[in-house]
Amino acid sequence: MAEPPASDSSAINTEMARLMDSVVVRFSGDSGDGMQLTGDQFTNTSAVLGNDISTFPDFPAEIRAPAGTLAGLSGFQVNLAASDIYTAGDAPQVLVAMNPAALAANLSDLEPGGVVIVNEDAFTRNNLRKAGFESSPLDDESYLQGYEVHRVPLTSMTRAALDDLDELSNQQKDLCKNAFALGLAFWLFDRPMETTLAFYQEKFAKRPQVVKANTRALKAGYAYGETTEAFQSRMSVPTRTDDVPPGTYRRITGNEAVVLGLVTAAQKANKTLFYGSYPITPASPILEGLAALKRFDVRTFQAEDEIAAIGSVIGASFAGALSVTASSGPGVSLKSEGINLAIVMELPLVVVDVQRGGPSTGLPTKTEQADLLSVLYGRNGESPIPVIAAATAAECFDMAIEACRIAIRHMTPIFLLTDGYLANSSEPWLLPDLELIEPIEVEHRTDPNGYQPYLRDEATLARPWVLPGTPGLEHRVGGLGKQDVTGNVSYDPQDNEHMIKTRAEKVARVADYLPPLEVNGPDQGDLLIIGWGGTYGAIRAAVEHSQSEGRSVASCHLRHLNPLPKDLGKILSRYRQVLVPELNMGQLSMLLQARYPVRVVGLNKVQGQPFRIREIVSKINDILT
Amino acid sequence: MTDTVEPPVIKPPAGEPSPLTRKDFVSDQEVRWCPGCGDYAILAQMQKILAEIGVPREQTVFVSGIGCSSRFPYYMDTYGIHSIHGRAPTLATGIKAVNPDLTVWVITGDGDGLSIGGNHLLHCMRRNVDVKVILFNNRVYGLTKGQYSPTSLPGHRTKSTPMGSIDYPLNPISVAIGAEATFVARTQDTNTKHLQETLRRAAAHRGTAFVEIFQNCVVYNPTAWDHTTDSSVRDDNIVYLEEGKPLVFGRDSDKGIRVNGMIPEVIDVDSNGAANEGLAVHQESLDNSSYAYMLSRMQHPEFPLPFGVLRCVDRPAYTDMLVDQVQQSIDSSDADLNALLHSSDTWVVE
Numbered sequence: 001m002a003e004p005p006a007s008d009s010s011a012i013n014t015e016m017a018r019l020m021d022s023v024v025v026r027f028s029g030d031s032g033d034g035m036q037l038t039g040d041q042f043t044n045t046s047a048v049l050g051n052d053i054s055t056f057p058d059f060p061a062e063i064r065a066p067a068g069t070l071a072g073l074s075g076f077q078v079n080l081a082a083s084d085i086y087t088a089g090d091a092p093q094v095l096v097a098m099n100p101a102a103l104a105a106n107l108s109d110l111e112p113g114g115v116v117i118v119n120e121d122a123f124t125r126n127n128l129r130k131a132g133f134e135s136s137p138l139d140d141e142s143y144l145q146g147y148e149v150h151r152v153p154l155t156s157m158t159r160a161a162l163d164d165l166d167e168l169s170n171q172q173k174d175l176c177k178n179a180f181a182l183g184l185a186f187w188l189f190d191r192p193m194e195t196t197l198a199f200y201q202e203k204f205a206k207r208p209q210v211v212k213a214n215t216r217a218l219k220a221g222y223a224y225g226e227t228t229e230a231f232q233s234r235m236s237v238p239t240r241t242d243d244v245p246p247g248t249y250r251r252i253t254g255n256e257a258v259v260l261g262l263v264t265a266a267q268k269a270n271k272t273l274f275y276g277s278y279p280i281t282p283a284s285p286i287l288e289g290l291a292a293l294k295r296f297d298v299r300t301f302q303a304e305d306e307i308a309a310i311g312s313v314i315g316a317s318f319a320g321a322l323s324v325t326a327s328s329g330p331g332v333s334l335k336s337e338g339i340n341l342a343i344v345m346e347l348p349l350v351v352v353d354v355q356r357g358g359p360s361t362g363l364p365t366k367t368e369q370a371d372l373l374s375v376l377y378g379r380n381g382e383s384p385i386p387v388i389a390a391a392t393a394a395e396c397f398d399m400a401i402e403a404c405r406i407a408i409r410h411m412t413p414i415f416l417l418t419d420g421y422l423a424n425s426s427e428p429w430l431l432p433d434l435e436l437i438e439p440i441e442v443e444h445r446t447d448p449n450g451y452q453p454y455l456r457d458e459a460t461l462a463r464p465w466v467l468p469g470t471p472g473l474e475h476r477v478g479g480l481g482k483q484d485v486t487g488n489v490s491y492d493p494q495d496n497e498h499m500i501k502t503r504a505e506k507v508a509r510v511a512d513y514l515p516p517l518e519v520n521g522p523d524q525g526d527l528l529i530i531g532w533g534g535t536y537g538a539i540r541a542a543v544e545h546s547q548s549e550g551r552s553v554a555s556c557h558l559r560h561l562n563p564l565p566k567d568l569g570k571i572l573s574r575y576r577q578v579l580v581p582e583l584n585m586g587q588l589s590m591l592l593q594a595r596y597p598v599r600v601v602g603l604n605k606v607q608g609q610p611f612r613i614r615e616i617v618s619k620i621n622d623i624l625t
Numbered sequence: 626m627t628d629t630v631e632p633p634v635i636k637p638p639a640g641e642p643s644p645l646t647r648k649d650f651v652s653d654q655e656v657r658w659c660p661g662c663g664d665y666a667i668l669a670q671m672q673k674i675l676a677e678i679g680v681p682r683e684q685t686v687f688v689s690g691i692g693c694s695s696r697f698p699y700y701m702d703t704y705g706i707h708s709i710h711g712r713a714p715t716l717a718t719g720i721k722a723v724n725p726d727l728t729v730w731v732i733t734g735d736g737d738g739l740s741i742g743g744n745h746l747l748h749c750m751r752r753n754v755d756v757k758v759i760l761f762n763n764r765v766y767g768l769t770k771g772q773y774s775p776t777s778l779p780g781h782r783t784k785s786t787p788m789g790s791i792d793y794p795l796n797p798i799s800v801a802i803g804a805e806a807t808f809v810a811r812t813q814d815t816n817t818k819h820l821q822e823t824l825r826r827a828a829a830h831r832g833t834a835f836v837e838i839f840q841n842c843v844v845y846n847p848t849a850w851d852h853t854t855d856s857s858v859r860d861d862n863i864v865y866l867e868e869g870k871p872l873v874f875g876r877d878s879d880k881g882i883r884v885n886g887m888i889p890e891v892i893d894v895d896s897n898g899a900a901n902e903g904l905a906v907h908q909e910s911l912d913n914s915s916y917a918y919m920l921s922r923m924q925h926p927e928f929p930l931p932f933g934v935l936r937c938v939d940r941p942a943y944t945d946m947l948v949d950q951v952q953q954s955i956d957s958s959d960a961d962l963n964a965l966l967h968s969s970d971t972w973v974v975e
């Protein structure tokens with residue numbers, strides 16, 4: 001079969017294309033169908049083209065749950081826009097469903113009038129049964145009523161396109177059906193194929209047959225769109241024309257941003273980066289990412305368990321490295337005792353908690369914000385620790401640096417909270433000018449004169465960071481009660497109370513170094529929304545929507561959760577009501593009510609899914625009517 | 626007449642005489658073990674041999690967990706961490722991964738190292754992290770006031786086993802050999818010379834050096850090691866391992882160990898050494914660990930307990946390899962942070 005021509009944009013009848021300010025597309029299929037890769041490629045192309053993008057992958061905890069079942073579905077949602085967007089979108093307008101289960105699970109999310117592309121070949125009796133259908137929904141007009149449905153024989157057309165590639169088995173050819181679907185999506189949205197063609201060349205460089213097969217399937221999918229007259233119109237999302245800060249951009253996920261942020265922090269501190277961790281979803285990509293960066297003097301240690309991971313990090317910090325561990329809820333629980341030791345030893349280290357649905361094993365691949373109180377208070381004794389949280393995937397870069405900076409400046413362990421949504425979702429990232437990132441000042445005392453292990457800095461109360469190997473400064477530290485300054489073991493009641501208060505005061509003084517809070521919206525009014533962490537995008541979009549409807553609503557997003565910024569109390573007092581949307585049962589709400597004379601209304605959701613914009617908008621409407 | 630067998634002298638690596646003395650390693654903290662506790666002797670010998678070896682104090686780090694023995698770092702004028710229960714090997718691993726030039730000692734006990742910290746000890750040894758692990762075995766929990774431990778013998782009556790322990794004990798040196806430790810030795814708190822030599826050998830080993838020290842808890846388990854300390858019986862209950870020498874023991878050196886198939890047996894030998902054929906000859910560096918394991922299984926009272934170095938083999942230390950990989954990467958590639966940030970599809974907004 002002749003290779004179909006690559007896209008030729010001049011041939012496109014743009015008048016026929018439906019211009020859209022934004023569109024949300026969801027790809028869904030078996031976890032072995034390559035949906036993440038398909039979504040990634042579609043997103044990359046759109047980002048490079050100049051759309052704003054935001055993605056949300058949603059995959060099962062099982063690596064390969066039985067094919068064709070609801071449990072085995074893997075989804076990828078992307079929002080493409082011609083202007084600033086903050087989330088991957090509430091509801092898709094286009095659904096690509098690779099099998100009956102994908103249709104069953106996602107159809108109800110689709111906007112009325114939305115476009116459905118189904119792989120007709122996958123609607124076998126067996127697959128229908130696995131998805132819970134008694135008969136094919138494709139033959140049931142009422143089931144699909146109100147949607148524009150396209151039945152595409154993706155599998156057989158892919159096979160036909162690859163018919164003469166004798167070196168590949170049918171199974172290998174079938175794997176290319178995602179390329180066919182992607183080609184069709186490229187046609188439908190008027191996107192060029194070059195980025196993906198180059199990606200195939202690179203990814204499968206050692207397997208030219210696979211490059212050829214994917215290339216051909218992609219082009220065949222595109223050609224199918226062009227030649228079939230089934231689609232009422234193409235859709236086009238123009239490139240952004242709103243005020244986008246100039247510069248070089250790339251796409252980045254939260255986990256990738258944490259990796260780059262940590263490496264950057266180590267370079268800015270002129271330190272070895274030691275990273276000790278134990279594999280856990282959804283934090284493992286941080287370990288994998290850092291393991292590949294040894295050339296930056298990154299030393300990764302895959303420990304035997306979560307406890308060993310925190311132990312190794314304490315040892316590494318004692319020895320003088322910028323030391324980091326990451327985990328998710330269950331692992332963070334196991335690290336509690338070690339974190340307390342670091343608090344008492346007053347050593348700098350960073351614990352990244354990529355929160356996931358809990359309690360217990362919970363929902364490993366889903367998102368939640370329910371570890372806030374546990375990282376603040378889930379250890380024995382009075383155990384103060386700074387806690388910060390990233391608001392967006394790209395911001396994970398800045399917050400990773402911020403975490404390292406606070407840890408070193410204040411000689412303390414610190415929590416950086418992200419979550420499953422931030423970790424895996426992606427957005428455009430304006431690459432920073434590295435020169436503009438402030439160095440992280442590190443001082444290692446070498447002067448034995450007057451040295452004491454717990455001598456404190458006047459401003460921060462930090463103790464000196466002395467490295468083993470330094471002559472004359474030998475000292476012992478441990479978890480027992482101690483005397484300030486000397487660090488000697490002490491069971492004296494006054495010493496104990498003094499140390500507890502001093503450690504608390506040391507953490508409280510982190511607030512002296514925080515930038516003023518930013519309020520988005522009127523600086524006083526009817527309603528203030530306080531958010532933290534990965535709900536930023538949904539809150540921001542909802543607030544802007546309500547503002548456009550004339551409501552007196554503002555929002556303020558907290559990056560620093562302990563200590564809280566000093567100006568928060570004043571800001572809270574300037575609004576008649578305060579709403580705190582959280583993906584938990586009201587943890588920040590509780591903290592705010594304990595700390596400030598405010599009554600807080602919570603919007604709480606614990607479904608393993610991020611907020612939808614409309615959920616917040618409707619809560620705003622409830623409150624303000 | 627000599628009524629004891631002199632433990633063999635194991636020569637440390639030759640070097641310049643050290644300018645340090647034991648006092649240099651004594652910290653200003655008051656030692657707070659019970660009077661008569663075996664820990665005192667171990668502390669004193671450790672301070673002595675470190676001074677003799679001449680490793681600078683600032684290059685030495687002691688890391689411990691929780692338990693009586695784990696107070697050890699406070700008493701050493703070196704760098705030290707008194708960490709949390711069972712986790713000392715994990716901290717030691719982090720320290721060595723960052724600074725492989727430091728000499729790191731882990732001080733642990735039978736409860737700390739084999740119960741709550743069993744997992745970490747196991748993985749530290751299999752990785753061959755370059756640390757010296759000194760396990761004080763007194764077969765009881767001292768600091769928590771006398772409960773049975775993972776090395777307590779079956780039937781041992783303690784406050785938590787009023788009818789006698791029904792736990793089957795671990796044998797620390799068998800565990801170490803099974804966990805692929807590259808250096809495994811046993812000695813005793815009061816066996817001063819032997820203790821010194823064993824610590825010296827451990828100090829000289831690159832990789833995990835595991836040393837079990839029979840240590841007397843005079844308060845909660847004072848008779849645990851009578852069979853290896855009582856001068857009237859100890860020589861019949863200990864076989865000193867010497868490289869290249871036959872396994873001979875007994876007050877009159879009149880008994881030996883022969884290996885019959887895979888099983889050791891005690892035989893009478895001629896103290897003149899004439900009829901010693903068939904006796905096992907000690908080899909600590911055998912690639913295969915079966916022989917060392919067999920030795921470790923010799924239990925009182927059927928057999929004499931092996932004292933000395935059961936196994937000493939060369940295998941690259943994990944922490945050295947970790948640092949090597951990093952160094953190779955640094956040497957062979959350009960660490961350009963800006964290029965790293967750009968290492969993805971990028972686009973420019975004017």
Ligand code: SF4
Pocket residue numbers: 657658659661662663664693694763767768841842843844845
């Ligand atoms: S309780 Fe036993 S092991 Fe602990 S200090 Fe006293 S004698 Fe030594």
